[in-house]
Amino acid sequence: DSGVTQTPKHLITATGQRVTLRCSPRSGDLSVYWYQQSLDQGLQFLIQYYNGEERAKGNILERFSAQQFPDLHSELNLSSLELGDSALYFCASSVTGQLGEQFFGPGTRLTVL
Amino acid sequence: QKEVEQDPGPLSVPEGAIVSLNCTYSNSAFQYFMWYRQYSRKGPELLMYTYSSGNKEDGRFTAQVDKSSKYISLFIRDSQPSDSATYLCAMTGSGGSYIPTFGRGTSLIVHP
Numbered sequence: 152d153s154g155v156t157q158t159p160k161h162l163i164t165a166t167g168q169r170v171t172l173r174c175s176p177r178s179g180d181l182s183v184y185w186y187q188q189s190l191d192q193g194l195q196f197l198i199q200y201y202n203g204e205e206r207a208k209g210n211i212l213e214r215f216s217a218q219q220f221p222d223l224h225s226e227l228n229l230s231s232l233e234l235g236d237s238a239l240y241f242c243a244s245s246v247t248g249q250l251g252e253q254f255f256g257p258g259t260r261l262t263v264l
Numbered sequence: 265q266k267e268v269e270q271d272p273g274p275l276s277v278p279e280g281a282i283v284s285l286n287c288t289y290s291n292s293a294f295q296y297f298m299w300y301r302q303y304s305r306k307g308p309e310l311l312m313y314t315y316s317s318g319n320k321e322d323g324r325f326t327a328q329v330d331k332s333s334k335y336i337s338l339f340i341r342d343s344q345p346s347d348s349a350t351y352l353c354a355m356t357g358s359g360g361s362y363i364p365t366f367g368r369g370t371s372l373i374v375h376p
Contacts, residue, residue, distance in 0.1 A: 193368040193369065194369075209363065255300075258306075
């Protein structure tokens with residue numbers, strides 16, 4: 152158990168809908184990362200937050216947004232969902248957001264029908 | 265060409281074999297190299313972390329980095345069925361960015 156929690160574990164929804172994925176980092180970790188993992192694209196970095204502020208952005212679609220709250224938990228919002236958004240979404244956390252080990256959560260499996 | 269290339273496998277070996285997993289990369293600015301293990305339906309778990317070229321050993325695992333060839337390897341000695349998982353290489357440190365670029369992962373099956 153990495154200490155990173157993600158909810159829900161599974162999410163099934165329809166095209167056009169909006170969902171929110173939640174992540175709680177390990178105790179003491181200030182940085183949160185979001186990744187998307189699909190069979191054809193592998194693990195893709197979406198966005199990083201550090202102590203409530205956006206630190207880095209990857210290949211995140213405009214339909215997706217995220218935020219990190221004062222208690223350091225983070226939410227990833229996915230809207231106007233398309234079939235291609237079906238994937239595993241992982242959250243990871245690290246102490247500083249600089250070099251160092253990232254601890255991954257168990258992921259949320261999103262299925263868009 | 266992808267920045268990080270990794271053969272997806274699957275790689276099937278008998279228990280006790282020495283396993284060699286590899287990645288090649290194109291960005292010569294990468295400085296930090298990692299190997300993650302991902303069991304089915306779980307999140308990736310960091311196995312090894314090395315800086316620049318050279319070897320690093322941790323129990324049955326050895327990570328090698330050859331920056332001149334842009335080639336990294338992970339060796340697993342005395343492989344066990346519990347090593348069956350997908351192994352992802354990752355690298356970072358280019359241009360001051362510490363966001364890892366991941367390979368697609370190699371699926372390893374160790375059969376008894």
